[in-house]
Amino acid sequence: MTMTGSTARVPVAKTYKIYIDGKFPRTESGRFFTLEDKDGNVLANICRGSRKDFRNAVVAARKAFPGWSAASAYLRGQILYRIAEMLEGRKEQFVAELHLQGQSKRRAQKEVDAAIDRLIYYAGWSDKYQQVFSAVNPVSSSHFNFSVLEPTGVVSVLSPDDSGLLGLVSNIAPVIVGGNTCVVLASTKMPLCAVSFAEVLHASDVPAGVVNILTGYREELTGQFATHMDVNAIIVCDDDAQVAKDVQYQAADNIKRVIQRSDTDWSKEAAQNPYLIKDTQETKTTWHPIGS
Amino acid sequence: MSTDPNKLAFNDGWQYAPAPESTDHVKIDDQYELFIGGEFVAPEEGRYFESINPATEETLSSVALASSADVDRAVKAARKAYNGAWSKMKAADRAKYIYRIARILQERAREFSVIESLDGGKPIRESRDIDVPLAAAHFFYYAGWADKLEYAFPGRKPEPLGVAGQIIPWNFPLLMAAWKIAPALACGNTVVLKPAETTPLTALKLAEVIRDAGLPPGVVNIVTGAGETGAAIVNHEDVDKIAFTGSTEVGRLIQRSIAGTGKKYTLELGGKAANIIFADAAIDQAVEGIVNGIFFNQGHVCCAGSRLIVQESVADEVVRKLKDRMETLIIGDPLDKNTDIGAINSAAQLETIESYLRLGQEEGAEMHQSSCAVPERGYWCRPTIFTGVSQSNRIVQEEIFGPVLAIQTFRTLEEGLTKANNTPYGLSGGVWTDKGAKIFKMTQGLRAGVIWANTFNKFDPTSPFGGYKESGVGREGGLHGLGAYLRLEE
Numbered sequence: 001m002t003m004t005g006s007t008a009r010v011p012v013a014k015t016y017k018i019y020i021d022g023k024f025p026r027t028e029s030g031r032f033f034t035l036e037d038k039d040g041n042v043l044a045n046i047c048r049g050s051r052k053d054f055r056n057a058v059v060a061a062r063k064a065f066p067g068w069s070a071a072s073a074y075l076r077g078q079i080l081y082r083i084a085e086m087l088e089g090r091k092e093q094f095v096a097e098l099h100l101q102g103q104s105k106r107r108a109q110k111e112v113d114a115a116i117d118r119l120i121y122y123a124g125w126s127d128k129y130q131q132v133f134s135a136v137n138p139v140s141s142s143h144f145n146f147s148v149l150e151p152t153g154v155v156s157v158l159s160p161d162d163s164g165l166l167g168l169v170s171n172i173a174p175v176i177v178g179g180n181t182c183v184v185l186a187s188t189k190m191p192l193c194a195v196s197f198a199e200v201l202h203a204s205d206v207p208a209g210v211v212n213i214l215t216g217y218r219e220e221l222t223g224q225f226a227t228h229m230d231v232n233a234i235i236v237c238d239d240d241a242q243v244a245k246d247v248q249y250q251a252a253d254n255i256k257r258v259i260q261r262s263d264t265d266w267s268k269e270a271a272q273n274p275y276l277i278k279d280t281q282e283t284k285t286t287w288h289p290i291g292s
Numbered sequence: 293m294s295t296d297p298n299k300l301a302f303n304d305g306w307q308y309a310p311a312p313e314s315t316d317h318v319k320i321d322d323q324y325e326l327f328i329g330g331e332f333v334a335p336e337e338g339r340y341f342e343s344i345n346p347a348t349e350e351t352l353s354s355v356a357l358a359s360s361a362d363v364d365r366a367v368k369a370a371r372k373a374y375n376g377a378w379s380k381m382k383a384a385d386r387a388k389y390i391y392r393i394a395r396i397l398q399e400r401a402r403e404f405s406v407i408e409s410l411d412g413g414k415p416i417r418e419s420r421d422i423d424v425p426l427a428a429a430h431f432f433y434y435a436g437w438a439d440k441l442e443y444a445f446p447g448r449k450p451e452p453l454g455v456a457g458q459i460i461p462w463n464f465p466l467l468m469a470a471w472k473i474a475p476a477l478a479c480g481n482t483v484v485l486k487p488a489e490t491t492p493l494t495a496l497k498l499a500e501v502i503r504d505a506g507l508p509p510g511v512v513n514i515v516t517g518a519g520e521t522g523a524a525i526v527n528h529e530d531v532d533k534i535a536f537t538g539s540t541e542v543g544r545l546i547q548r549s550i551a552g553t554g555k556k557y558t559l560e561l562g563g564k565a566a567n568i569i570f571a572d573a574a575i576d577q578a579v580e581g582i583v584n585g586i587f588f589n590q591g592h593v594c595c596a597g598s599r600l601i602v603q604e605s606v607a608d609e610v611v612r613k614l615k616d617r618m619e620t621l622i623i624g625d626p627l628d629k630n631t632d633i634g635a636i637n638s639a640a641q642l643e644t645i646e647s648y649l650r651l652g653q654e655e656g657a658e659m660h661q662s663s664c665a666v667p668e669r670g671y672w673c674r675p676t677i678f679t680g681v682s683q684s685n686r687i688v689q690e691e692i693f694g695p696v697l698a699i700q701t702f703r704t705l706e707e708g709l710t711k712a713n714n715t716p717y718g719l720s721g722g723v724w725t726d727k728g729a730k731i732f733k734m735t736q737g738l739r740a741g742v743i744w745a746n747t748f749n750k751f752d753p754t755s756p757f758g759g760y761k762e763s764g765v766g767r768e769g770g771l772h773g774l775g776a777y778l779r780l781e782e
Binding site (some may be wrong): 057132140251254 | 296429447448458533540543544545546547550551552559561628710716728732735739740742743744745746747750752754755756757758760761763765767770771772780782
């Protein structure tokens with residue numbers, strides 16, 4: 001950011017904030033951490049989210065759940081597609097942010113492309129996974145018995161720390177396409193894209209509270225994500241076996257579903273499939289009477 | 293008893309002649325050993341515990357108490373069978389062995405029913421018509437899956453997990469063993485199963501069936517004991533999967549114990565199901581449904597309809613009819629074919645139930661029990677209802693696991709749903725209404741895994757079972773039940 005002359009325009013730096021209930025507040029704690037590039041230049045002051053921020057986000061996610069889970073599959077698909085469109089339009093910003101955080105231009109470009117395509121992939125599943133995974137069960141009594149998937153509820157997501165955008169998108173998309181709402185902890189190392197992605201979500205008709213994104217220290221917030229009694233499932237993307245162990249231990253407080261995704265290369269084709277949607281779904285079986 | 297001339301006085305005028313099921317065709321050994329590696333073997337530490345008949349408090353048999361060394365032997369036998377005969381066998385042959393188990397169970401159905409009622413206290417009508425036939429049906433259903441697994445999971449190649457450790461409760465001893473063993477075997481796993489300490493006999497009889505069916509040694513191992521034996525299975529490092537049915541409290545302990553081990557798990561835990569009656573329901577039919585929902589198997593049912601939520605305009609009528617119906621319920625000898633409500637499974641469980649009866653009254657609710665006589669010996673609890681309860685009462689929030697019903701009312705559909713969903717559990721629920729559209733509205737809104745409309749407590753091997761929220765993780769039964777015992781490779 002050196003001034004080359006008196007005519008050079010002074011650029012406007014962006015304030016990176018967290019995303020709760022469709023709004024962009026600063027952390028209630030007032031704390032921050034400084035993100036630097038590899039040469040030690042300050043990129044941004046990032047909100048160091050707190051337990052209270054997390055709790056507020058869970059309240060927002062719970063409030064958004066009835067509406068979002070009742071939205072038609074078609075609408076959820078449309079909104080995921082819209083997110084992809086918005087991301088496509090702001091591609092350069094995301095490439096630049098990944099680059100600033102240390103990735104080569106070429107890799108950054110590939111990652112953003114993959115993230116867009118991943119959203120399209122899951123948008124397409126919105127009205128299909130139910131057909132693949134549900135069942136009509138031929139019971140012996142006079143009942144029409146069927147099993148369908150329903151979203152588990154509020155999902156907390158510890159997104160991959162080593163992937164700024166693709167890992168984040170790859171974990172959010174299957175959760176929300178299935179009608180869940182979520183609270184996501186961004187990568188601590190590469191938080192910029194997460195905040196910008198929240199802005200994309202915000203411009204894509206995603207209802208307030210469906211996705212909430214926090215930035216902060218993982219070791220400080222992991223326990224909160226695992227223990228909160230109004231969270232139904234937790235996705236842990238962490239290669240540290242001890243973290244995975246602690247999370248499962250703490251998640252038992254309210255029998256949270258624990259979905260561990262370690263050592264995943266999110267750029268691979270195999271990192272997208274409908275079983276990732278199924279991970280945060282419950283099976284509901286209904287016995288409907290047959291008779292007059 | 294009743295002064296109302298239009299009311300039938302069931303208690304004095306209507307006596308049923310006793311109709312006990314005979315026991316002369318049943319053989320219960322004085323002592324049972326552990327079933328490990330295809331043989332009945334003595335426990336290493338030589339300890340035994342007694343299984344008693346809860347209706348008479350008489351000892352039925354002495355049963356081996358498995359130590360962690362015995363569990364280790366069982367796991368080794370299961371591993372050996374998994375690496376050997378069982379995984380080398382053609383899937384279609386695996387199916388045939390499971391079919392054999394189903395067939396032998398059908399042949400020995402009467403014997404199993406009687407032992408189930410003797411050991412657990414449940415009415416013979418239920419063990420004869422529900423537990424045993426359903427257990428056979430489960431084996432029959434899952435047998436057929438063994439060579440068709442690749443059709444169940446699109447885009448995936450299913451592989452067995454290895455050795456499954458399975459821990460089951462005392463409320464449906466044989467049926468739960470079938471729910472656990474049948475899908476595990478169909479998916480190509482081997483099994484170490486622990487029945488509950490108060491009801492081990494039918495599982496040990498099932499071991500005889502498995503031996504007679506000629507399954508390779510070690511494919512199914514049955515170790516008897518209490519909590520410590522269960523813990524030894526859960527914590528054994530060569531077990532790949534834990535399947536548990538029981539209390540939420542123990543489920544939590546299991547989820548914690550296996551954290552970080554990579555063991556897969558399914559937990560089928562407690563419940564506090566709401567049975568919701570709308571004013572437009574067929575009321576007499578609904579009353580039968582309430583009775584079946586809470587008094588079936590003495591209320592020892594995780595999916596029991598232990599909360600009645602009735603629309604205000606018919607609440608008085610429903611409660612009156614329910615009280616009348618309760619007067620006709622026959623409580624007593626589980627082996628008598630007239631018996632509706634058998635014995636409470638154990639002294640400990642009776643104490644738990646009675647503590648809730650005291651608690652309900654302390655909380656300010658009004659308690660009503662049927663006036664029937666109960667036998668002098670054994671463990672018994674009269675059918676009980678509580679009215680005047682509020683949502684935060686512990687008898688509304690907590691699982692009692694006995695013949696105890698908490699009754700609330702509602703005005704609007706939304707209020708009914710809100711009350712129904714307001715517990716930490718989410719296993720099952722019931723809806724009674726004449727309107728099909730309302731059924732769907734309610735079944736969609738209930739946060740529970742199994743919803744019965746105009747019926748309750750129905751089970752079928754093709755029908756997935758399992759809970760939302762703190763009622764557990766995973767499903768048993770049906771196609772969905774296979775997923776618990778497979779690794780889905782790409």
